[in-house]
Amino acid sequence: MIKQLQIALVPALIIGLLLNMVTVQAQEITEQSSYLAQIKLPKMIGSGNPKNKILIAIVDDGIRTSHKDINKYIWNNPLENPENGMDDDGNGYVNDINGWDLADNNNSVIPPLNTRFDFYHGTHLAGIITRITESIYGDNAPKYIKIIPVKSIKNEANTPYIKYGYQGIEYAINAGADIILTAWGVGHVSDHESKILKQAKDKGILVVAAAGNLSTNSKQYPAAEASVLSVAALDIDNKKIKPSNFGAYVDISAPGEDIYSASFSTDSGYEKHTGTSQSSAIITAVAAIVKLQNPAYSWEQVKACIKNSADQIDAINPRFSNKLGAGAVNLAKAIACDSLKNNNENNKRLINPQGYLNLTSNINISGDQQSRTWSIKPNGRFKGIRFRKVSLSSDTGDAVISVHKGLTADSPAFLQYSLASMPDSFYIPGATASVRLKANSPLEGLVEYKVEPIDFTTLYCSDTKFLKKEGVLEDGSGADDYSYNSSCKWLITAPQGKVIRFNFAELNTEAKIDKLYFFNGEKTNGKIMALISGSKLPPEIVSWGNKVLIWFVSDGKNQGQGWKFNYSFEDL
DSSP, X not given: OHHHHHHHHHHHHHHHHHHHHHHHHHHHHXXXXXXXXXXXXXXXXXXXXXXXXXXXEEEESOOOTTSTTTGGGBOOOTTOOTTSOSOTTOSSOTTOSSOEETTTTBSOOSOOSSSSSOOOHHHHHHHHHHHHHHHHHGGGHHHHEEEEEEEOSOTTOSSOOOTTHHHHHHHHHHHTOSEEEEOOOBSOOOHHHHHHXXXXXXXXXXXXXXXOXXXXXXXXXXXXXXXXXXXXXXXXXXXXXXXXXXXXXXXXEEEOSXXXXXXXXXXXXXXXXXXXXXXXXXHHHHHHHHHHHSTTOOHHHHHHHHHHTOBOOGGGOGGGTTOBTBOBOOHHHHHHOHHHHXXXXXXXXXXXXEEEEEOOBOSOOOSSOEEEEEEXXXXXXXXXXXXXXXXXXXXXXXXXXXXXXXXSXXXXXXXXXXXXXXXXXXXXXXXXXXXXXXXXXXXXXXXXXXXXXXXGGGSSOOSEEEEOSXXXXXXXXXXXXXXXXXXXXXXXXXXXXXXXXXXXXXXXOOTTTSEEEEEESXXXXXXXXXXXXXXXXXXXXXOSSSEEEEEEEOOSSOOOOEEEEEEEEEEO
């Protein structure tokens, strides 16, 4: 009986283990592909033999070119003979067959193992690009894109700082890259580095960059350069991930949390990583696919397709309203790019915080003028809307463009130009605008618009204010809640021999989180006289001397109605 029981249990145990393995495998597959669903991947296009490949240079810490997800996509320099040890193409790099290591000055682009830190980055990004491309084109994907590895960090580097990044961009430009991925950045850019980025733009190359992972709106370069497509990162619910940077310089957002892709350590391994680097790799693949499906489009038109088709995310990211670019990328809509293909659509309503107006008309108009109107009303609060001329045909005839406040073009024009004299940039204040184009002949043109966001951290108060008269002090928000991430100071100075009395009239802050500090003296390293938070009015506060520094700080979560107190000077 015991033997029979054992025999009966073994198949059940095996079946249970197999079912568990299937479940785990299914979870892994779902985990690996979740970001593909999030970017609205269309059905596989599959077959085809494109006339032109897209060359994508990844300027990073190297790529494990032998990885099974990547090896078929690695670029082979057609101008180099690997057998003769010579610089056949005359670019100064001997036998740069598959790219170049700008840091160590050799043709080995493979990241080293067993170093101070993992050189995983470039391989992980390459795997994301090939995964997306293969999901669209299947086994034909290597016919559509090739990857140029450009290693820009020394093998013995102590930190993952891409020191030779801009030299890498120069190499990629000269190698004939169509897209250059720069998933790294710093808070400054030199004139020489700006010239390199301009050179890429002038040669018709798209540079894609990660916005950065410092959770700040401080600019990072190359992402903040005007010609660069800057990418922020979202979680599975299209909310900004905590590390992702944000701000007016961001162009588009994409998934960037727990992205599954190729590992640098083995030819068949995978890893999960989080950040704007992964998001920028996704956008690189998206841009390549949009270009492949619309080969006649310029890169500015590709950017227009991506931005105009983005899904709105400001409502679920209220703290970062108008600071995450045009929205969340939607690959299926970007490929279709209706905004550039329907050249005569009228009364178009635009709700994204960034986008493009397609001025192109291919209808042969004669006699009466044709009028087209765009109404722009993005969500959230912002200062106004800035327009930038991207491209315009040389012959614009008598065409006139006018910009109006509000959602209709019936009001008097706030700005009006003939297309021939339209400035490179113009601005209209306010939260809504209408643009009307009147033309009596065919023309081509593209105008970009971007809202100018408000820095809410300094909306009601900022820096240090110096007060020497008695009065009333409040947070400055009036009937609104105070802003998130506030950091404001007031130095109140009474005449010598007097003290300062504080009496609160209103108090409503996030308890124990958003606080008012009262420091004795004029610096934050002085002794704290009082620490006020919550909604219960405190008793009267009397200073220890004639100077008090008040510091109000709030976090990024919950805001209150604020605070208000009277202060007066009295003799000791």
